[in-house]
Each structure stands twice: as C-alpha cells, then as structure tokens.
Amino acid sequence: MKINDSVDMLRDELIQSVQEVVRVKSVEEEAKLGMPFGEGPANALETALEIARNLGFKVVNLDNYVGYAEYGEGDEYVAVLGHLDVVPEGDGWKYPPYAAEIHDGKIYGRGTTDDKGPIISALFALKAIVDAKVSLSKKVRIIFGTNEESGSKELKYYLDREKPPVSGFTPDAEYPIINGEKGITIFDLVKDLNTKPQRDINIKYIRGGQKANMVPDYCEAGIITDLKSSLIESCENFSERTGYDLKIEEKDNMVKVKSYGVSAHGSLPHLGKNAIMQLFAFLGELDLGTSDILKFINFFNRYVGFEVNGESFGVGLSDDVSGELSFNLGVVEIDENKARLTLNLRYPVTKTYEDLIKPLEERIDGTGIRIENMQHQKPLYFSEDHPLIKTLQKVYSEQTGDEPKLLSIGGGTYAKEMPNIVAFGPIFPGKPDLDHQTNEYIEVEDLILNAKIYAHTIYELAK
Structure with missing residues (x-):
C-alpha cells in the first residue's frame, strides 16, 4: 500500500481524533498535584496519548509535562514535536470554540491550526507509514508538548530526561519551510x-x-x-x-x-x-x-x-x-x-x-x-544547504508541486527549544493565518494533505 493511500484510509479517524482533542479546553491554569500546567493541558495530553495508544503505539507520559508516541527501534530517533496547549479563546466566535464543529469543510475551534490539528495529523502520518509496511532505520517519536504558549517549560523537563532527536520538525508555522525565526x-x-x-x-x-x-x-x-x-x-x-x-x-x-x-x-x-x-x-x-x-x-x-x-x-x-x-x-x-x-x-x-x-x-x-x-x-537560522532543509524541500515539492521557498518568521516555535528541528507547515501559502484569532479553523482537505506531507517527511528522515 502506498503511503498516501494509507493516509486516505485513515481520513475519518483522523478527523474524529482532531475533534476529540480540540474539545478539551487546554489553556494554562494554576498548577495542581501531578498537573504542572493545570487540568486542561494534562487532560489534552492524556487524550492524545489515548488516541496514540489505540493506534497501537507505545506511549510515554513524563509526569504530565510532555508525552510521546513511539515507533521503531534504535538509539537515534526522528521527532515531530507539537503542542496541545492553546491561548485563551476570546470573544466573538461564530461557532463554539471547543465544540470542533465542521462547517463548509472546515473544523472550527481553538487549536485546530495551532497546534492540535497538525500534531494529530503527524500522529496519523506515522500510523500511515506503519500501515503501508514501510521499513525505517530510525525510531520515530511524535512528541506532545503542553506549555508552548506560555514559555515551553515542558521541553526543559523533557531534555533533562531524554536526548534530543537527530532531526525532525514542528508543524506549528506555515509552508513551505521555516529556516529562520526571529529573536x-x-x-x-x-x-x-x-x-x-x-x-x-x-x-x-x-x-x-x-x-x-x-x-x-x-x-x-x-x-x-x-x-x-x-x-x-x-x-x-x-x-x-x-x-x-x-x-x-x-x-x-x-x-x-x-x-x-x-x-x-x-x-x-x-x-x-x-x-x-x-x-x-x-x-x-x-x-x-x-x-x-x-x-x-x-x-x-x-x-x-x-x-x-x-x-x-x-x-x-x-x-x-x-x-x-x-x-x-x-x-x-x-x-x-x-x-x-x-x-x-x-x-x-x-x-x-x-x-x-x-x-x-x-x-x-x-x-x-x-x-x-x-x-x-535567540534567533534561529538554518542555512539553505542544511540536509534537513534539503529533505523538507524535496518532500514539499513532490507532494504539492509547488516551489519549496525558504521563509523566516516572527513567530517563535519549538525549533528554538529543541535541537535539530525546524518549523514545517501547517498553513499553506495564500491561506489565512488564524492562530490566536477568533473563528480559528483548519480545512479538512488541508488536514489530510498535511498528514500526507508529514508521512513522507517522516519516511525520508527515518528511512
């Protein structure tokens, strides 16, 4: 089975899983015992890990700071790193911000684009690779953070206990490829x-x-x-x-x-x-x-x-x-x-x-x-000749047919906190950036295309 066909087979389950995670209000709250960033982020993490568990992955929860789903063997691993916490919803929503309703081919809700939809699409991208029976030489982790919007404190906790990936990306910006991030x-x-x-x-x-x-x-x-x-x-x-x-x-x-x-x-x-x-x-x-x-x-x-x-x-x-x-x-x-x-x-x-x-x-x-x-x-900058950049350009060009231009952005992503990764997607050129805005949504077809791009990227980095 080809990887893209495998993604298409998972389409309905991917959509439902994104809705399930978006329905958890995961704004940072006062810390509680065993919940360093409050109940919301902890509940969102457990929801995502349960989805991953049901897909057949080994899952690890590092004390509700951060968790991951893992596939494969070996010491070196490729990572996709996204976050499940969200900024406050604000007022003026057309549809309830935590209902994940679908209207006109769009899933509405806080976190649909930033960053629950994209990181769940990456999880299903890995599942598509498994279902397609494609062999990998490196282990792969889908890492779920819970504090990106409030300082990324969970990543220090992670890196104090786990070594960093050899390469990877965070699906928390825009396409084609973010090789520079402002200080x-x-x-x-x-x-x-x-x-x-x-x-x-x-x-x-x-x-x-x-x-x-x-x-x-x-x-x-x-x-x-x-x-x-x-x-x-x-x-x-x-x-x-x-x-x-x-x-x-x-x-x-x-x-x-x-x-x-x-x-x-x-x-x-x-x-x-x-x-x-x-x-x-x-x-x-x-x-x-x-x-x-x-x-x-x-x-x-x-x-x-x-x-x-x-x-x-x-x-x-x-x-x-x-x-x-x-x-x-x-x-x-x-x-x-x-x-x-x-x-x-x-x-x-x-x-x-x-x-x-x-x-x-x-x-x-x-x-x-x-x-x-x-x-x-500090600012982040990867040269255009870096192997990771070249790999992402190859996949983006093959999957979209568009030119894989390099971008620098003002948004700060996990790429500044985790070595050896850059920001890659999920917003396609010409589409609105609704991060932190009312009526945030992700188009269903963009969600599926993201999963295909991410599946091929994981394969290229870990094959």
Whole structure:
C-alpha cells in the first residue's frame, strides 16, 4: 500500500481524533498535584496519548509535562514535536470554540491550526507509514508538548530526561519551510505613579489584554469624575472622529470606558487592532494635569501609537532575510500606584539582543520607566544547504508541486527549544493565518494533505 493511500484510509479517524482533542479546553491554569500546567493541558495530553495508544503505539507520559508516541527501534530517533496547549479563546466566535464543529469543510475551534490539528495529523502520518509496511532505520517519536504558549517549560523537563532527536520538525508555522525565526523578547515596562492627578478626573484602573503574544482585543478603564456627562460626550465624539470602537457607560460611582480591538498573533501585530492603544489615544486627550499616569500614557502614545515595527521607539531593526522587527504591546495593568505594560518584541534573525536592548534602554532613560521580567530567545537560522532543509524541500515539492521557498518568521516555535528541528507547515501559502484569532479553523482537505506531507517527511528522515 502506498503511503498516501494509507493516509486516505485513515481520513475519518483522523478527523474524529482532531475533534476529540480540540474539545478539551487546554489553556494554562494554576498548577495542581501531578498537573504542572493545570487540568486542561494534562487532560489534552492524556487524550492524545489515548488516541496514540489505540493506534497501537507505545506511549510515554513524563509526569504530565510532555508525552510521546513511539515507533521503531534504535538509539537515534526522528521527532515531530507539537503542542496541545492553546491561548485563551476570546470573544466573538461564530461557532463554539471547543465544540470542533465542521462547517463548509472546515473544523472550527481553538487549536485546530495551532497546534492540535497538525500534531494529530503527524500522529496519523506515522500510523500511515506503519500501515503501508514501510521499513525505517530510525525510531520515530511524535512528541506532545503542553506549555508552548506560555514559555515551553515542558521541553526543559523533557531534555533533562531524554536526548534530543537527530532531526525532525514542528508543524506549528506555515509552508513551505521555516529556516529562520526571529529573536523573541517578552518583558514588562513598569512605572511607579507617585504624582497623582490634580484635576476632576481620576483614573482608578486600566486593564486589558490576555497574553504578551496576542494583540489585545479588549481593554477598559475605570474613571472617577464629577464631569460624567462631559466625559461621555468626549468619548462618543472621539470614537466617531477616529473610528475606534470605544464604548462608555456609568456604573455605580464610576465611568467605564471600554475599548474593543481585533486579536492576532503577537508575531503579526499588523493583522490586529490594539485595544490598549485605542484606549490610550483617548485617555491622552483628557485633562489629567502633570500626573505620572498621564506621562506614562503619553509616552506610549508618542513612541508607540499604532506602529508595529518599533521605529519611533528606536528599535526599528530589519534585515533582508527576515524583514522588520515586530512590536506588540500585549497586556496592561494599571492602578493608582503602579503602571505595568507587557510587551512582545521579535527582532530579525541576523541581529542580536544587544542591537535591541541598547536603544530600548536609551528610549526609557530618564522617564522613571524600568524593565522587569525580561525573557529572551535567540534567533534561529538554518542555512539553505542544511540536509534537513534539503529533505523538507524535496518532500514539499513532490507532494504539492509547488516551489519549496525558504521563509523566516516572527513567530517563535519549538525549533528554538529543541535541537535539530525546524518549523514545517501547517498553513499553506495564500491561506489565512488564524492562530490566536477568533473563528480559528483548519480545512479538512488541508488536514489530510498535511498528514500526507508529514508521512513522507517522516519516511525520508527515518528511512
């Protein structure tokens, strides 16, 4: 039996298995005994391993941090590494985000593309190889991670106990082949608010955003003022003048200003609308005197606004390989005493952390703003002559008939955490990137084609 015929025989079971895993809400939660990232990720891992067990594979669960399905013998192994955790679903879904309903040939749900659908397709790709009775010289592991969206802490746990693969891929980006990934920083910019507003308007809080690597689609401010009618009129006029989706309402003794944006992946901030910066733009027009909170808001209005490349902030790095830096302001938490913004900056593959941090520190110098909680991942870059890259190009060309171009991306994948792998699929050229967005879906035919591509890739790497 040919490998692609074997995939076609598994079609219905693959679709049903993807639906089963998507129905598990696997957003990171508070750790529990035996569940380092909460119940959701642990339940998703056990669901995936049970599917693999029923397909006949040996399965291993490393204390609910990470698990894998394994086939073959030997010390060296080829890996397909994907994740079962997801970002929060957000609002505005056409279909329930954890129902995995199929409409018009698309499976809808959080994680269908990022990354449950693709990693389950890889599992069935391995099953197709087994059913086709194709011989391999290396062992193969399908590895299920559970913390990719929140720091990939499970991979340290894995690598402390298991040696890395000799080659492989992560199905968590786009086609054709990702040979470069930008450097990633996530950090807080914090300012103590010592000088309070001396006017008739007092901002009690500003809260918005869910994660640093998501464009915030909602933000709100609670304001105490005796000028409620004037504030409401100003907000309505501002919204009409700018087109920003701001709503205002009175609640108890407070006026709430609500800003609605559009979510997108933090590596592609130009695809979203930043609800925090919409709100900042309005608040910057209020009479707050010489207060620290107004200085903080105006600093970001001046040096960020709606730019997504960091140019005004002084960090507008770019190169010919991977393009411009991406700048996402993802989360805000402000009360009367402290302001905190969480940013996600992704810099070009040929640049360094020093190229980024020096101008960033210069920009905030003298403002009272400080950097806290810095997280950093170096860029990743594989040359076009690398054997792994050549193999992926061969398979992609044979299975699609398309040119296997090499890409560099802003999204950070497991390839930065696991040696000897690159990102490969699952999004085909010209198809929308719905990672971290409402109404995320994967087309059924794309799911099947992914399984065929991944089956041939596993075979080429492990034959």
